[in-house]
Amino acid sequence: NPMSIITSEKVKNVIKYWESQITTSSLNPSLINKNDSEKAKLNDIQNALRYSDFIIKTALNGDYQSYYRSRPPLKKYLNKNKDLLDHDILNDSRMIKFMKNNV
Known part of the structure; x- marks a missing residue:
């Protein structure tokens, strides 16, 4: 099963994910008012961007x-x-470029 092979890229993605969880929960007061499904959506989208190495087409x-x-x-x-x-x-x-430019 290729999903069970541990690569440095997968380890980095897991670390980034957990760092984002810590940052999000402890330092971002704006998220406190969001419900769980909104938080999950935001995290899923951010993680998709990370996993795709910020290539929008892939995300x-x-x-x-x-x-x-x-x-x-x-x-x-x-x-x-x-x-x-x-x-x-x-x-x-x-x-930055994606969010600024017209698509």
Whole structure:
């Protein structure tokens, strides 16, 4: 089973995920007012972006998230929730460009 093979990339993704959980729960007061399904959606989308190495086309293909399949709604969602996004998402040059430019 290829899913059971541990690679350095998978380890990095797990570490990033847990770092995001710690950051989100302890440092982001805006998330306190969000319900669990909204938090889960935001985390799924952020993790999909991380797992796809911030390549939007890959993040939209549905392997890691099933909320958005095209660029405009994803961009709108990210900009609407900009204050809730984790540090690594907000500071990635590809994400900055994606969220700024017209799609």
